[in-house]
Amino acid sequence: MSEEKNIRVLLVDDEPAIRRALKTPLQELGFQAVEASRGEEALHLVRTDSFDVVLLDINMPGIGGMQTLVRLRALAPRLPILMLTVRDEEHDKVEALEKGADDYITKPFSIRECIARIRAAVRRSKTPERSEDAPIAVGDIEILPARRIVKKAGEAVRLTPKEYEILLYLMRNAGRAVTYGKLLTSVWGVEYRQEVDYLRTFVRQLRKKIEKDPSHPRYLLTDPCVGYRFAEEVAFARGTNGAAAGDAWLPT
């Protein structure tokens, strides 16, 4: 709600009056508003600066709003772009939306609605896939971030802070290779990006605690020369005994 101080809005319209009409209330709410009067200028700004959302007038001299939209979209696939226009024609709306606009606001617009739409677009683009505290589970490993609890087959597992951090990060990125650098940066801080040895030691401990056979991990896998990866799914639903399973996996 209140943390809109750092949200950067790019206003693109050739009419200074309209830019001002938006800029003032936005700034009053704590947004940072930057103005551009032409499409080319907007493109340049987006290339060199960083914004959270763009308000783009359709009707402009030079390269029009539609052209600008297309090029912006190519530049920044997920940047929210709201089109602004006097025309309320279905054809335009459909075209803009198909070209990648996130929303379409017709002038004369209500400032409040406009701001609500800006907020919605920004919130949407920043919403993580899962919420912070949402439990994550893979196979019989489960992590409850809200309570900082890790369970293996229903049984709580005691993890030290670092172990927990590592596991959490890996499980939040389950299925994808996580670079040594990313893990180290996330858990220890950037200045430790190189200390791969730390990771090895902790991964070892983690495997001891969560793997049935630490030498043939099924969850906490290593991607040689890249980093570690938490399994996306565990292929076999073996009930109790896993000793055989480990061997069966080995290509050797």
Add this chain to the structure above:
Amino acid sequence: MSEEKNIRVLLVDDEPAIRRALKTPLQELGFQAVEASRGEEALHLVRTDSFDVVLLDINMPGIGGMQTLVRLRALAPRLPILMLTVRDEEHDKVEALEKGADDYITKPFSIRECIARIRAAVRRSKTPERSEDAPIAVGDIEILPARRIVKKAGEAVRLTPKEYEILLYLMRNAGRAVTYGKLLTSVWGVEYRQEVDYLRTFVRQLRKKIEKDPSHPRYLLTDPCVGYRFAEEVAFARGTNGAAAGDAWLPT
């Protein structure tokens, strides 16, 4: 454009007429449309099934549209939800958007606009964070850069870092001949521009891993005296057995 076959839309409205008015054109376009007449039903469906977008009427008996919106949003933080309503009141719009709606469509609405907004919402939710992370697929070879995973006919293939780098570069330039020099520079660095032998060895390994018949590659082709090229498309749609295909090709 055409791959809307697998997009699942949930239509929530207490009036059957409206549901039908949307369902028919959506189905004609290849969307899968599922109906719900009440908020509770919608919540249950979202919990148990999987949808790409929800169209939600505000005015409904039982728990109203707004309530449903809030609960849906709690359930699925990133599921696109488009509100549908007869009222065109600023207050409602602002409230819905603040409660997490993705868009707001006023009845009577144009079907075309409505569909454009649905498409926009779905596209948005599926756009990868960075365009470099966008998946690439040719034939039954697929590469998911975000996860650093390569799949052949749906099965994950284990690639070493260099193998992966080479394949990624080639697939990003699928259809184009890639010079030895470019590949070597990109994977090993400029100082290795001449080491064509490295490439040969690795291409061999790659072919072993991704080609059905490594001696007669269909994907990773060689452009004599130039370099390698990843096929743009694979000509024949093979069913299951590929052995025959390989032989049939042989001029020998």
Add this chain to the structure above:
DNA sequence: AGAAGTCATGAGGAATTTATGAAGACGGCC
């Protein structure tokens, strides 16, 4: 047909990475 160049193949070993185990450093707590 022969020569020259290019590409494919295969396997062995060097080099780099990762796993493992254990000992020492550190910090909080009784």
Add this chain to the structure above:
DNA sequence: GGCCGTCTTCATAAATTCCTCATGACTTCT
């Protein structure tokens, strides 16, 4: 101070990746 669990450090073993090189097949040109 002594105890405890956690974090660092380091040496060694194991595993994997990468590189080298020799040989043979294929194509093109003379």
